[in-house]
Amino acid sequence: MVDSEGCCGSCCRWWKNEKWGFDHDHPNDFLRSQWAPEDQLKPTLGYVIIRGLLFGYFLAFTTYFLIDSDPKYYFIYLTDWVFTVILVDGTVQFLLALWAYVKPSQEILVMTKVLTITWILSTITYGAAIVVTIGYWTLVYTESKENEDYQLYTDIVMHGVNSVYVLISMAIEAKPIRLKHVYLVVCWQCLYLLFTIIYYAAGGTDADGETAIYNVLDWAKPGETIGFSAVSLAIVFISHIIVYALYIFRCWIVADWMRTEHFHLDISRQKHKIGA
Template sequence: MKDCGGCKELREEFRAKRFGLHHENPSLFVKSQWFRPKFYIFWVVFWMLFYTVMLCLDIHYNLGLDGEYFIYLTNWSYLIQAAHVFIDFGVTVFTHTKRKDIRDGLATGTEWYMKVAWIFFNINNAISLMVTIIYYALLEPKFSHGSINKHLLNTIYTLLSLVFCAKPIQLLHFYQPMIYGFFYLLFSIIYHALGYAPIYSVLDWSKTGTAATLSCLSLFIGIPLMHLVCFSIHTLRVYVSTNTGCSAQKESDNGQVKREITAGDVHLQETARSKQPSMIYTSNAVSPGSQ
């Protein structure tokens, strides 16, 4: 009985190498799933400008908070999302101008800056969804412009990115947002131990049992579940793209063909070079007899 393609791909997701940050097609990090690679530049420029403006406004309206600004998970995650946007912008522009071999699908290695961008992408995806769910489900939500921007628009951006971008998501990368979540929980414990008031009612460590239970549920179930949701959206996006024959997928296939042709040409050239000495020797050996 033949193994279905989907089952084979799913098994590949559980290989140990999937914990790492190598990807065989780095061009996926700097283009859209649906449009030509150059169109992706407009995407990253738009969001870079948007987050630049929003961060400036955020700084202006929160000047009075001083260091207190940095105790909230919302602000941690908003800064992570902004960092992801700026890194994505930098990596995309650099690749499209200086590393066109990556953009055109001719390279196979994953550069360090793409690995950094991938980590921020993975963390932002799961954490932004978690922030929205926790805020509107467990806390007392406000509907001011700043609150909507950090608790709702953050998830809208993430979902749009998951649908629009061609960036890959690997199932075993769930540990990356979990590490981020662990460090925030550790920070909240230290903050409480120093005598400060609880940051959130659900993280009141004077009620150790409740806080520990909710923290463990969020860290070990909530975050991996959000990563699974993102992986599912990614899988659906790739499936639809592959079966509709979008331009980005065709260009990716063309890049793969180019890599195979280039490798074949190199092999043929090396073979030809290796045969040249023996051909010359044979020609010289026959020449005296023929005279």
């Protein structure tokens, strides 16, 4: 029989030990791969190459979509917001990895502003990317595929590959994820919802002259749209939990694979063991 009180107590302690801020005992984790030995401070060449390929891929497709679409309407869609923030995150990750690779090996003792910004950016990017994937394929896809100019390939790139970016990034990096940082993704989603309200109130339309950016996000029908907004925020929490679970899974896999005596889980300043 499951001890519900014990489970709840463990979850409460886990949540209590989590931190809201951005201090971290091992700043070099933001520059290296999780799969490298703990005493290796620099990223490997393979890590830099993968970061470069991800950056190049999203730079190419963002440029293509900007050219192929009307720039005036490009940034009204959440998908394009997320695709752009992925490009920014990919650029920062690649440049940081390249910088750390070419400079002499050095241990970073305290979190810098650049590393903190990187952490915030990645947390928003990972959560938002999964929000778009879940939200689009469950709420918007059925309607989109009925359009005459519908292209499955473009759909997959815009609403599927973004989550592939998350999986690849989280698989190779050593950057921690904190459950309490979900507020960052919530703020991002609320910012987009606020934008749609302002855009609608200002008389903005899409390329077809419709006031609704998405049919499920039509402020001419405030009751339904508020309901959808609440659902979208629920998806944000689910998405961040998925990202956090991927982080825990990565730590467990690496600890088991490398047979380390302990592994640093970013929960509190104490060392928590995963595997043995």
